[in-house]
Amino acid sequence: MARGRAPADRLSALRAQAMSQLAAGTGPAEYEADLHYPGAPASRAAPGGNTARRLLQAYDRGALFSDWAAAPEVVEPLRQLLGPAVMLSRAHHNCVMTKQPRYSSVTGWHHDIRYWSFQRPELISVWLALGREYPDNGCLSFLPGTHALEIGPPRLDSELFLREDLPENQALIATRETPELQPGDVVFFHCRTFHAAGSNHTDAVKLSLVHTYHAADNHPLPGTRSASVPSVRL
Numbered sequence: 001m002a003r004g005r006a007p008a009d010r011l012s013a014l015r016a017q018a019m020s021q022l023a024a025g026t027g028p029a030e031y032e033a034d035l036h037y038p039g040a041p042a043s044r045a046a047p048g049g050n051t052a053r054r055l056l057q058a059y060d061r062g063a064l065f066s067d068w069a070a071a072p073e074v075v076e077p078l079r080q081l082l083g084p085a086v087m088l089s090r091a092h093h094n095c096v097m098t099k100q101p102r103y104s105s106v107t108g109w110h111h112d113i114r115y116w117s118f119q120r121p122e123l124i125s126v127w128l129a130l131g132r133e134y135p136d137n138g139c140l141s142f143l144p145g146t147h148a149l150e151i152g153p154p155r156l157d158s159e160l161f162l163r164e165d166l167p168e169n170q171a172l173i174a175t176r177e178t179p180e181l182q183p184g185d186v187v188f189f190h191c192r193t194f195h196a197a198g199s200n201h202t203d204a205v206k207l208s209l210v211h212t213y214h215a216a217d218n219h220p221l222p223g224t225r226s227a228s229v230p231s232v233r234l
């Protein structure tokens, strides 16, 4: 966690750009209704069905976004963790994550590598809070240390969420940490770290900018979604 990593002027510019693209419906976007997570509208035709969950391809949404993704205050810590040659994945995260009032959903306990395909499960996501994030507006919770645990398929459901009915998973979930984020705070987290988030019970949209990085010698597997768009060398 890096507190106050983005200064106020950068934050307000990013936030204004995100709000304007959200209001304009600038695609590509992922909609709450697409995922069927708890609390999401049942379909795109249902009330709230056009609620965006993510504004996708943030890196290609203008210099404000791409400059942040490549900023030294993001990339230098990543060099320490991943090695000197850092790549930005444009296939994963690379989005403005939104949590909108009324129609936002709950995201169960998962680790991001579940749907990603790389030679090694060594990627790091960087989550920038564009506003305050706290339990009532659906902030993230983490299970610290789970990046280093082997949690086998029997402990996961068919969509690869942690099964909350199992006592061993309940014990793990009891270790949760829910850091409140202030605008400009950044969380760096491993692709094997389990995390979850609630829905937004406030009347203000929550916005976060999220990117994922890997080492240059950790290639996406050919033919997978991870390889569908080239990564950016930083």
Ligand SMILES: O=C(O)CCC(=O)C(=O)O
Residues within 6 Å of the ligand: 097, 105, 106, 107, 112, 138, 195, 196, 197, 198
């Ligand atoms: O904010 C959320 O609902 C969850 C985001 C998340 O866990 C993810 O995108 O991997």
